[in-house]
Amino acid sequence: MAFPPGLEAGIPCEDQGWGTLLAGMKVSPVPLMRGFATGYVNVVRNIPLTVIIVFSSLGLYLTLGISLGANDIPGINFRLSVLSLVAYTAAFVCEALRSGINTVPVGQAEAARALGLSFTQVLRLIVLPQAFRAVVNPLSNVLIALTKNTTVASAIGVAEASYLMKGMIEAEAQLILISAVFAFGFIVLTLPTGLILGWVSKKVAVKR
Template sequence: MFDLISRYDILAAFWVTIQLTFFSAIGALILGTIVAGMRVSPIPVARWVGAAYVSIFRNTPLTLILVFCSIGLYNTLGWKLAGESLVDNNFRWAIVGLSVYTGAFVCESLRAGINTVAIGQSEAGRSLGFGFAQNLRLIVLPQAFRAVIAPLGSVLIALTKNSTVASLIGVAEASFLMSEMIENEAALLTIGAIFALAFVVLTLPTGLFFGWLAKRYEVAR
């Protein structure tokens, strides 16, 4: 059944999936935090830009974003992120697309956390002479992150599953390999079960870990 594709190929494909998830999660967290700050900014233009970003990318299919990055920005405009290597460029553009898309969901989760912080906390910061950015960084965001650990865990699990869309632009992750393996119809159910179990192994511990973190660091009310 696995004459052409060995277990090492499966491990390599899931390693690519893990890398996509890891780097995209970092990018989404940074981008989502910045946009969340813009959404609660006292500057009207910043709030408008933040709201527009969330509205656009949260309602745009991930497939469309990845195709735009790969075919539009890379193939058509020639924007390269990794020299001349097609494989490396598609991998990095997949990270960009996943980060931009997931960043919108991180932003909304974090903004909900910001709204749970008592207004007196911000007022106390301002009474100490903190500006908006300093108040946000030192007082509001630390409490907001603690309040939304569980929702951020759900976003990370969704990102892990969404990384399979990267196969559309030729990134050799798990679903890309699976599409090659299921050409052998006799092994269809076995192959499907193997890949489904592998994703459970990736996502279930993540959910349990973030659930534990949420209980460990939840904000007392």
Template sequence: MDDLIKYAPALLEGFLRNVQLSAICAVLSLVLGTILVSMRVSPTPVLRATGAVYVNIVRNTPLTLVLAFSALGLSDTLGLSFSEEPSSNAFWLVVLGLSIYTATFVCEALRSGINTVPLGQAEAARAIGLTFFQSLRMIILPQAFRVVVAPLGSVMIAMIKNTTVAMAGGYLAESAFVMKDTFDDTGASIPIFLGLVIAFMAITLPIGFFTGWLANRLAVVR
């Protein structure tokens, strides 16, 4: 028990790092995913092809490889650096890798929502002189977001759970790594494991319930 108390601050810090990582990646992946879906449904062939290639390659690549590429390829080989401090630099590299990975799933969820918008609304937008991006921003995307609230919630929950593999990208202060280190030193694996499971459920379950409620509240009646 004394060992568990000793490692409690480190476990709490690691878990809070996961929460911070999740919050930043959620915002960035939503922004990047919206940009990607705009490219995928664009009338410009080059933008459509670029978006499709990016989404299909990244979405079908294991997350550990994406994170490893961020740490080894972008940082070590290409010299990309966000900070002089190693731990801060590793954090933002993982943010980059996890965001560009999650954004592909956000893109596909939004694309399925766009497909539910009647074609006549886009034609009506063009008829009154709106450009493609104007009709996308003011008419199509607002409806698409309402349709895919629940799927986006599932994507965010998966992203939160994916933060536990962030040590593959070199970010060693997150909860999975701290938990492993504590296992090795104390041997108290079951209490620590259950504690972190409950901590993650305390985040993911409310998100699931909230997005389910919001999806019903914002459901589009056709």
């Protein structure tokens, strides 16, 4: 089963980075940043992923001519799919992290500010390390959902799992067997992720 690099395997770093930035903005003391992050999360997570991916192809490429550096249609659609998945999944990463930030005692942040640390330093050195430890399980669920959501990229012709499965079924006419093989492939990808991150969650859990 051929999965293009960057869909099933390469997106988590980007969406977690953007999601972390959104979470930081959402708890920021700057009203404009809080308003942007809140609006972004509320809008993006309530739009179907298929709509976002199709919009990225029709709106960004066909209307605005944004190709993200690629020169061929498959490459353009692949990069636009990655962008769409990052933009969509980051909203869920943000909410998971925000719930983790809420578990950190307010007194720790206040003590750090009293020592002269800036908001950014408090967030980076005190709050986020504890927040990440508290939300390993929710983030693993987001990662598993992201892996399965990559199948939506077939809506704009990206040759990922469901696109390949459809082509094989049309060529071989063996619906049950081919579907079972692809389903097993996703189990192989997601089950170890859940088990490993579940173990990590127990190891790094904050003792209270």
